[in-house]
Amino acid sequence: MKEKAPDWIGKVDPCDANCPSRDILDLIGDRWSLLLLLVIAQGHHRNGELKRRVGGISQKMLTQTLRALEANGLVERRDFGTVPPHVEYRLTPLGVSLAHSLTPLFEWIEREFDAVVAARAAFAGREAA
Amino acid sequence: MKEKAPDWIGKVDPCDANCPSRDILDLIGDRWSLLLLLVIAQGHHRNGELKRRVGGISQKMLTQTLRALEANGLVERRDFGTVPPHVEYRLTPLGVSLAHSLTPLFEWIEREFDAVVAARAAFAGREAA
DNA sequence: TGAAGTACGCACCTTGAGGTAACTATGAAA
């Protein structure tokens, strides 16, 4: 008995440790990647801008994560070659489609945020008892 | 607001380093959490079963991740108290709703998998040149 | 004459995530 037929099982199996989709999952399943995707989709494009928007990210992780997103074809980097430097990051069509697929997740967080916090408190209470 | 108001920005702001939604994002943005959610939704419920399904996970991470999911109200743990031990993990309604919100993401991975791999190869080629 | 902004690269170092192995108790099977 299965509560709900999982529609998302197919040829690509992230459960297989050797399937390359694991790499994708690792990329997605990264706090900074998620946040950067979010912020870039919101229309912020420059290094400093992104750093200011994403609270707590270091310059190192910013560059590193942007490179990873670029390497996976999700973000396009445009260097204007001027001095002082001017570089812009934009979502590729692939990145846009991913951002759309993430929308339900962010919506879920907004919608169920309180429920999770409540569940967390309840659990903590149970443990303490 | 901003230029291209994305639908998923509201009171809950994961960009704020102090917003508790960061914790949720950290929980979700975890390879094992994602995979476990996936596998449990597929109808696998017991410790050993999960461990066998999710390639590469250690017993430690399995337990640890299941506890985290439980602590956040996404998974319910039922201990039958028998010996030898029999424990079952099931998605709570909250967990089911999250799994649904993740469906587009997994679908995206399946759909765009080849595109990402291609982009990755192209990028590697560009760098090597 | 500085100081600050811009987009990094690089070296150093710490911390913690996560792997491994050993141990728990018990019943069933070989």
Added chain:
DNA sequence: TTTCATAGTTACCTCAAGGTGCGTACTTCA
């Protein structure tokens, strides 16, 4: 009688993720 499966817990140890700080080349503002 020994081994296995069950579902863990705990201690130990390593490796790499990621933070900090400095350097760079140039321009504009104070």
